[in-house]
Amino acid sequence: MRAETEAEAAVEVELDVPKCVASGQCVMASPEVFDQRDEDGVAILLERHPGADLLDGVREAVAICPAAAIRLVER
Numbered sequence: 059m060r061a062e063t064e065a066e067a068a069v070e071v072e073l074d075v076p077k078c079v080a081s082g083q084c085v086m087a088s089p090e091v092f093d094q095r096d097e098d099g100v101a102i103l104l105e106r107h108p109g110a111d112l113l114d115g116v117r118e119a120v121a122i123c124p125a126a127a128i129r130l131v132e133r
Contacts, residue, residue, distance in 0.1 A: 070131045071116055073103045077127035084123055088115030101127065 066113060080099030084092040090112055093102045108116055113130075120128045 068133045069107060069113065070133070071103060071106055071108060072129040072131055073101055074127045074129075077125045079127075081124050081127045084119035084128060087112060087119040087122060088112060091116055092119060 060110075062113050064086075073092075078100045080094065080101070082094055082099065084101050085094055088108075091103070091105045091108050093104055095102055105112070116130055118119065
């Protein structure tokens with residue numbers, strides 16, 4: 059596991075798993091941060107505190123999630 063910088067720790071991805079409809083849009087937008095469970099396709103969060111280089115993809119995932127199950131919290 060890599061060490062987080064202060065800037066990365068200030069951004070957190072929240073995934074509301076019960077709301078997920080398994081569309082896979084988040085994985086398409088940001089495969090470094092999201093994956094899907096094999097058994098039902100529900101999203102899995104791989105990186106709770108993504109680096110700055112991944113934030114555009116996470117923002118896209120938030121915007122296109124059909125269930126609004128993803129939030130990006132900037133502290």
